[in-house]
Amino acid sequence: MAESPQSHSAGRRSRPLSPFTSIYRWTPTMAASITHRITGMGLFFGTIFLAWWLIAAAAGPEAYETFANLAVTPLGQLILFLCALGLIYHLLSGLRHLVWDVGHGFTPAKANTWSVLIFLAAILGAAGLFWLVYSQKGFMPL
């Protein structure tokens, strides 16, 4: 925490200068807001895999096979899971932002409750989606 240079010599109580995120107590809405940004940035880079998938499909069976074989590796699965988690979280959190934009659910209690629920829903949603794929297809995704 930055302190004013005179704070001790002048005998005054030291107070923080330029408060930033590290100063504040964590709240669900704050965590949700930061996660919204992180997932957005993650999905930005995730579009590489969307482009890769489409180009591979357009290029032919061999290129598609190469992509599919990489997608089923543990690293491929991790990336795809993070993309799914990020997309579902960003979608739900974005929906919450749109509801806020029209002026609903903006009391601290409601905003905090929905922020926590969206975290849980995103994790359950992504895990559920992968569980469905593994169980229904009897097979690794992609």
Add this chain to the structure above:
Amino acid sequence: MSTRTPLSNVQGLGSAKSGVEHFWRQRATAAALIPLSLWFIFAVFHLIGQPQATVVAFIANPVHAILLGLFVIAVLIHMILGVQVVIEDYITAEGSKLLTLLLAKAFTWLVGAACLFAIIKIAI
């Protein structure tokens, strides 16, 4: 001297010279992406584990090609607007800010060109 009133000079634009366009486009694409992403998740779920021929046949369907194209366009517009805000928030040096913004936009155009090229190639 201009005969325009101060009100007419700023109307709908303000100091950023673009008014609420950025804010509004971010929300409009967000709203469009609610049904489009749900459709995309279902489409990917359907295509997982399928051979290339099935994937190509699915995308070649005009309805699917159009929806996929719209999804890609909405995603990329929404994404570059969002990333622009993040860059402007955290990069304060003018030179680095401009360079990072240009790189982010180049990346977005490149991904967009690749995706749309692939969809069009498959569909026609």
